[in-house]
Structure formats: C-alpha cells, structure tokens
Amino acid sequence: xxxxxxxxxxxxxxxxxxxxxxxxxxxxxxxxxxxxxxxxxxxxxxxxxxxxxxxxxxxxxxxxxxxxxxxxxxxxxxxxxxxxxxxxxxxxxxxxxxxxxxxxxxxxxxxxxxxxxxxxxxxxxxxxxxxxxxxxxxxxxxxxxxxxxxxxxxxxxxxxxxxxxxxxxxxxxxxxxxxxxxxxxxxxxxxxxxxxxxxxxxxxxxxxxxxxxxxxxxxxxxxxxxxxxxxxxxxxxxxxxxxxxxxxxxxxxxxxxxxxxxxxxxxxxxxxxxxxxxxxxxxxxxxxxxxxxxxxxxxxxxxxxxxxxxxxxxxxxxxxxxxxxxxxxxxxxxxxxxxxxxxxxxxxxxxxxxxxxxxxxxxxxxxxxxxxxxxxxxxxxxxxxxxxxxxxxxxxxxxxxxxxxxxxxxxxxxxxxxxxxxxxxxxxxxxxxxxxxxxxxxxxxxxxxxxxxxxxxxxxxxxxxxxxxxxxxxxxxxxxxxxxxxxxxxxxxxxxxxxxxxxxxxxxxxxxxxxxxxxxxxxxxxxxxxxxxxxxxxxxxxxxxx
Ligand code: NAP
Numbered sequence: 205x206x207x208x209x210x211x212x213x214x215x216x217x218x219x220x221x222x223x224x225x226x227x228x229x230x231x232x233x234x235x236x237x238x239x240x241x242x243x244x245x246x247x248x249x250x251x252x253x254x255x256x257x258x259x260x261x262x263x264x265x266x267x268x269x270x271x272x273x274x275x276x277x278x279x280x281x282x283x284x285x286x287x288x289x290x291x292x293x294x295x296x297x298x299x300x301x302x303x304x305x306x307x308x309x310x311x312x313x314x315x316x317x318x319x320x321x322x323x324x325x326x327x328x329x330x331x332x333x334x335x336x337x338x339x340x341x342x343x344x345x346x347x348x349x350x351x352x353x354x355x356x357x358x359x360x361x362x363x364x365x366x367x368x369x370x371x372x373x374x375x376x377x378x379x380x381x382x383x384x385x386x387x388x389x390x391x392x393x394x395x396x397x398x399x400x401x402x403x404x405x406x407x408x409x410x411x412x413x414x415x416x417x418x419x420x421x422x423x424x425x426x427x428x429x430x431x432x433x434x435x436x437x438x439x440x441x442x443x444x445x446x447x448x449x450x451x452x453x454x455x456x457x458x459x460x461x462x463x464x465x466x467x468x469x470x471x472x473x474x475x476x477x478x479x480x481x482x483x484x485x486x487x488x489x490x491x492x493x494x495x496x497x498x499x500x501x502x503x504x505x506x507x508x509x510x511x512x513x514x515x516x517x518x519x520x521x522x523x524x525x526x527x528x529x530x531x532x533x534x535x536x537x538x539x540x541x542x543x544x545x546x547x548x549x550x551x552x553x554x555x556x557x558x559x560x561x562x563x564x565x566x567x568x569x570x571x572x573x574x575x576x577x578x579x580x581x582x583x584x585x586x587x588x589x590x591x592x593x594x595x596x597x598x599x600x601x602x603x604x605x606x607x608x609x610x611x612x613x614x615x616x617x618x619x620x621x622x623x624x625x626x627x628x629x630x631x632x633x634x635x636x637x638x639x640x641x642x643x644x645x646x647x648x649x650x651x652x653x654x655x656x657x658x659x660x661x662x663x664x665x666x667x668x669x670x671x672x673x674x675x676x677x678x679x680x681x682x683x684x685x686x687x688x689x690x691x692x693x694x695x696x697x698x699x700x701x702x703x704x705x706x707x708x709x710x711x712x713x714x715x716x717x718x719x720x721x722x723x724x725x726x727x728x729x730x731x732x733x734x735x736x737x738x739x740x741x742x743x744x745x746x747x748x749x750x
Contacts, residue, residue, distance in 0.1 A: 225278070229285050236286035243324075243350030243374040245435075246286045252279050252459060280460045283434075287390055290373055301381040306396070306544045307404050318361060319545050320344035322375075322395075323368035328485060328510060328663075330531075331366055333592060334538045337585045339546060354378070357395075357403065364396040364545040366538070369481075372436040379405035388443055391436035394541040406544055409440035412537025413507075415582065417444065420528045422503040424450040427474030430467075431455045432492050437507050438479035450475070456492075464492055471497045476516075478506040483514035488661045488685060491515040495523050502526065509534045510663060511685040512590065518684055531593075535586045539578060591750055593663040597683050598744075599723055600692035601716055602671035602704040605733050605740060609692060610668035612741035617750050623668040627655035636670070649676055656682050671704075671715070674722035683726070690744055691727035698733075 239246060256275060263271035319341055321331040326345045335343040346365070348356050353371060357378045367375050372391040376382070379392060380402030386392045392405030417424065429445050431438045434455040445453050454462050454470055462470070482492050488511055495501060495516070504520035509530035513521070520527035596613065598606040607623050614621035625636050628651045632639055639648045652670055659667045660682040667687065673679050683689055696716040724730065729747050734740045 228278075229282065232282045232286050233289045236289045239286070240290045240374055240377055241354075243353050243371055245370055246283050246290070246373070247435075249458060255279070256459075276459060277461060280457075287373075287439075290376065290390060302384055302387045303381050303404070306383065306406055307381065307398055317363040317545070318342050318344065319364045319366075320346050320362055321366040321368060322346045322348060322356070322371060324349065324370055326368070329368070330509065330534060330589065330593065331368075331538065334535055334585060334589055335542060337588055338535075338539055338542045338581065341545065350374070362397070364541075365394070366541050367393050367395060375403075375405060379403045381405075383407060385410040385440075385443070389436070389439040391439060393436075393537065394544055396544060406541075407440060408537040408540035408544070409437055409533070410443055411540040412533040412535075413437075413441050413505075414444045414448075415536035416505060416528055416530075416533040417448070419532055420503060420505065420526055422475070422526055424448050424475050424503075426451045427502070428452045428470070428472055429454070429475040429477065430470055430473040432476070432478045432482070433457065433480035434460070435479065441477050441479050441507075445475075445477075467493060468497060472500055473498055474500050475503045475505070476501055477504075478508060478514070478516050481508065483511075483516055484508040485510045485661055485663070489515050489657075491519060495519045495525065504528075506530055507533060510593070511661070512594065513685045515685075518681060521684075531589060532582075532586050535589060536582050539582050539585070543578075591748065593686070595660065595662060595665045595667050595687040596744065596748060596750070597660070597667045597669060597687040597689045598692050599669050599673055599689055599726060600671065600733075601694060601696070601699055601712065601719065601723075603699040603712070604671075604692045604694040605737060606668040606671075606692055608737045609733070609740045609744065610666045612737050613744055614666040616741060616745060617666070620662070620665045621668070622659040622662070622665055624652055624655045624659060624673065625668075625670050627659060628652055628670075631655065645672075652676075653679055653682075660685065660687055662686075671719070674719055674726055680726055688729070688748060689727045690748070691723045691730045692733050692740065692744075693723070693730055694733040 236246065238244075256272065256279070259275050260268050260272055319335065320343055321329055323329070324347065326347050329345060332343050332345060335341070346356065346360070346362070353374060357375060372393055375392050375395060376386075376390070379395070380398065381404050382392065383406040386405050386407040389407045389410060392407055394406040394408050396404050398404055424445055425448065427450055429450045429452070431441050431453065434457050438455060442453055442455070454473075456462050456464060456467060456470070458464065476493065476495070476498065478492065480492065481487070483490050483506065491514065493516070495504065502525065504516060504525050504527040506514045506516050506528070507530040508514050512529050512531060514529060517527050517529050596619070598610050600606055607625075610623065611621055613619070628639065628648070629635050631654075632651060636648065639651065649672065652673065653676055656667075656669065656673065656679050659665070663686060696713040699712040699716070731740060731743050731747065734743065
C-alpha cells in the first residue's frame with residue numbers, strides 16, 4: 205500500500221474520530237449542566253480513574269500506553285470544556301448581564317442587613333471572625349447540602365453572601381448579573397440580593413490574590429508560573445497572573461498532561477502557587493511539591509490559610525524564598541466582599557483610584573481602586589486575625605510553671621488549653637514519670653511529638669509543652685506552622701524536681717544550661733516567671749496583645 209493510500213485511511217479514521225469527539229463533548233455539556241445544577245464539581249477523579257482503567261482494558265495490549273495517554277488528554281479537555289460551558293453557555297441561557305461595577309444591595313446595613321457565608325462544611329471558617337473585624341453587620345454561617353442550595357438561593361434569609369467550597373460554580377446559574385471577573389473566572393464567591401429581585405454575583409478572589417501578590421512585592425512579569433490545582437481559586441490566580449504579564453502559566457493537576465509525576469519538567473518556574481487544599485487543616489504537614497529542585501523559584505504563595513504556614517511555606521522559608529500564606533488573601537477578598545455588601549463599591553460609590561501608576565513589582569501594586577484607608581484596614585485585620593488564630597505555645601524548664609500559667613492564660617483569654625504531658629498520659633494510660641521509667645525517654649519523646657502534632661494543628665489555643673520539647677527539631681517545625689512560642693524562664697535554683705524524673709536524674713542546673721540556648725532560639729518572647737501564676741499569665745497576655 206502506498207503512502208497516499210495509507211494517509212487516506214488515516215484521514216477517514218480522523219473524520220470519524222472528530223465526529224465522535226464532538227458528540228462526546230455535546231454529552232459533556234449536558235453533564236456540565238447537571239453538575240452545576242446539583243452542586244457537583246466538574247472533576248470527579250474517582251469516576252475518571254475507573255473510566256481510564258475501563259478504556260485500557262478495551263485497548264489492544266501493545267497500544268495501551270498510547271491509548272491511555274490520548275485518553276488523559278481527552279479527559280483533561282472534557283473538563284476544560286465543561287468549565288467553559290458552565291461559564292459562558294449558562295450566562296447566555298440565564299441571560300446574565302455582565303457588569304463592570306457592583307450594583308447596590310437590596311438592604312442597607314444600617315437597617316439590619318443579613319450577610320453570611322454559604323458552604324457545605326464551615327465548622328472551621330474564619331469568615332465570621334474576619335467580617336466582624338471589617339464591618340458592623342450581622343454575619344452568619346449557612347451550612348447547606350446541595351439539595352438545599354436552590355431553595356436557599358431563591359428564598360433564603362440573607363441580603364448578601366460569601367460563597368465557598370463547593371458552591372462557587374454552582375451558584376452561577378442563579379445570578380441575574382455577574383461581574384466581569386466572575387464571568388472570566390467562571391466562579392462566584394460573593395452574592396447580593398438586588399433591589400429589583402435577582403442575585404448579583406462577583407468574584408473577589410481575584411482582588412484577594414492580586415492584593416496578596418502585591419504585598420509580597422515580587423514581580424511575575426515574564427516569569428514562568430506554576431499553579432498547583434485547576435479549580436475555582438486556580439482560575440482567579442491565573443487571571444491575575446495573566447493580567448500582570450506572567451510568562452508561561454502551567455496548571456499542575458493530578459491526572460492532566462502536566463502532573464506531579466513529571467514536575468521536574470517545570471523546575472525552571474519562577475513562581476509557585478498552591479491553589480489546592482493540600483496542607484490545609486486537618487491535613488497539616490502535606491505538600492504536593494518539594495521545592496529542592498526549583499532553583500529559579502523567587503516566590504511561593506499558598507492560598508491555604510489554616511495553618512498560617514503550610515508545609516510548602518515552611519519549605520520556602522527554609523530555602524530563603526519570599527513566601528506568603530493565604531490569610532492576607534482571605535482578608536483582602538473579604539474586604540472587597542464587604543464593600544460590595546455595604547454598597548460602597550456600587551455604581552454610585554467606587555473607591556477613589558490611587559494617584560499615579562505603580563510598577564508590577566512594587567509592594568504597593570495592589571489594585572488601582574484600593575484606597576490607602578482600605579489597605580490600612582486590611583492590614584489591621586490581618587494582624588488581629590493572625591493573633592487570634594495563632595496558638596500560644598509555652599516552653600521552658602520542667603517546673604517553671606507552664607501548665608498552671610497556660611491554664612490561667614487560657615481562662616483570661618477565653619482559649620482552649622492543651623498540655624502535651626497530659627495528652628501523652630491520656631493516650632498511654634499512665635503518667636510521664638512511669639512512661640520514662642518503664643519505656644525509656646526516647647519512647648516518651650515519640651509520644652510527645654505525636655501529641656504536639658495534634659495540639660499544634662489547632663488554632664487559637666494555649667499549649668503547655670514538656671520541658672524537653674526542644675530536644676526534637678521536628679517539634680519546632682510543628683510549632684512554626686501556627687503558634688507563637690513564649691519561653692517561661694525561671695532560675696534553676698527555683699525549679700522543683702519532685703515528679704520530674706529528668707531533673708532528678710541530671711540535675712535542674714545542668715539541664716537548664718543545656719537547654720537555655722534552645723529555649724531562646726525557639727521562642728519569640730521570653731517572660732520571667734513571677735511568684736504568682738496570675739501575674740505571669742497576665743504578662744504573657746500583655747506582651748502578645750491578645
Ligand atoms: P476547588 O475548586 O475544589 O479546586 C480544588 C483543586 O485542588 C482542584 O484542582 C483539585 O484537583 C485539587 N486537589 C484537591 N485535592 C487534591 C489532592 N489531594 N492532591 C492534588 N490536588 C488536589 O477548590 P478552590 O475553591 O479552587 O480552593 C482551593 C484551595 O484554595 C482551598 O484550600 C481553599 O480553601 C483555598 N482558597 C483560599 C482562598 C483565600 O482567600 N486564601 C480563596 C479561595 C480558595 P482535582 O480536580 O484533581 O480534584
């Protein structure tokens with residue numbers, strides 16, 4: 205058979221394939237619509253995994269690898285198509301108007317407007333705390349299942365909402381008008397009820413990420429950027445990077461053409477952004493990438509805000525790469541949402557543009573419409589929120605009073621209290637003294653690290669640690685993610701040794717000499733223990749401003 209004839213056969217097959225792909229994408233459109241209406245995410249990794257396996261079984265054995273690769277691409281493009289379809293076709297179908305400034309909300313905050321956050325699981329949401337710091341309106345939590353979504357959006361008792369996982373895309377069909385950012389990103393994170401009926405949808409994540417990037421003060425112009433994830437937040441990140449002139453922008457996903465398995469192809473990236481929930485509470489400590497290979501990386505941003513420093517951010521700090529966790533973005537997007545709620549970004553009240561342009565690399569390049577007053581408020585709220593969500597970890601010699609001071613501090617600050625020795629004893633069913641005597645110090649240190657791993661994941665607690673917590677470097681990393689560390693110092697001759705086996709064995713003076721440099725190195729504040737527990741706790745409270 206000649207080449208022409210072989211090509212003719214290929215062309216005929218391609219004609220069939222093109223028709224089948226188009227037919228497949230048309231079914232995808234219906235699937236996208238179903239998913240949007242039922243609050244389901246576009247990507248269903250489990251179904252995709254099963255489908256991939258099914259396809260491979262059907263392929264000729266010697267061609268399986270190639271068929272698998274082609275199907276990965278088909279899955280990826282089907283997802284892209286579903287997202288684009290949800291974005292644009294729904295806009296047309298629901299006759300959405302795309303507007304450049306937020307319209308006015310139906311209710312004014314002065315007459316008791318009701319705002320809140322809508323999501324599926326909101327037990328650990330920081331939004332109520334942040335909105336309480338930003339403005340003076342009622343702000344509630346609306347935890348709804350997918351089956352409740354439509355009724356709530358149409359009839360719910362609210363004037364404005366923040367929308368979070370998993371409904372940022374699902375609320376789109378219910379909007380009668382949306383902002384250009386929401387249209388571009390294909391997701392809505394802020395809704396207001398309109399005076400004439402209907403809902404207006406906006407996406408303030410765009411602003412939040414832009415603000416976060418601006419504050420970090422790193423230019424992305426011409427730089428290759430890696431976005432981990434391709435969900436709603438990743439779309440906002442991509443839009444900002446693209447607007448700021450980033451070079452190549454690559455989304456790394458679990459099963460796409462650019463995935464974590466061959467991430468070394470992208471070691472030349474200059475900026476890395478985590479837009480997945482990996483590393484988020486309670487999955488602390490996880491990271492999708494090891495920064496070791498990224499020799500040209502000049503900025504790492506993580507959208508995750510709980511813990512304040514994810515494993516990725518801790519790695520970036522260790523590598524000396526400028527980095528930023530997600531809290532600042534969370535506050536900035538909330539501030540913009542709050543402006544939409546209270547109507548000051550409406551057609552009649554857009555904030556004053558800042559005077560003069562600023563280059564992309566300047567820390568002040570945040571948003572041409574952000575007033576200095578807004579920036580000051582955001583920064584104040586970031587500071588207060590950080591103080592509130594950070595744990596207070598007390599370190600110091602055995603017998604220096606960490607437990608009693610910690611308990612009192614928890615009382616006067618209204619925080620929950622954990623003591624790692626108590627947690628270990630509870631888990632082991634016996635006290636620390638007996639564990640050390642029967643199982644040895646090393647076994648105890650392992651249990652202590654496990655206890656700290658659980659306690660240090662928490663937010664806004666007081667944690668009293670054992671005197672030897674500083675003996676394991678891993679514990680320092682656990683504390684760095686979400687705690688401010690305070691060293692309670694007491695002179696060795698004032699330290700009691702009863703019930704403290706290591707002080708008895710080695711002598712309190714010697715232990716103090718060995719550990720003092722570590723206590724000082726690990727802590728951000730040193731408080732000398734007063735004779736009175738209450739006064740020591742008050743001194744800690746004062747120095748931390750909590
Ligand atoms: P989303 O639409 O559900 O997208 C999540 C993305 O993460 C998807 O690409 C998903 O990939 C990926 N992903 C999930 N689990 C993964 C895993 N174990 N390994 C690798 N990839 C995984 O969620 P989103 O709205 O984009 O939010 C993403 C994260 O950003 C969340 O943690 C959210 O809290 C945070 N966020 C923070 C702010 C802020 O203001 N700081 C704002 C928005 C979002 P698959 O498609 O493969 O599942």
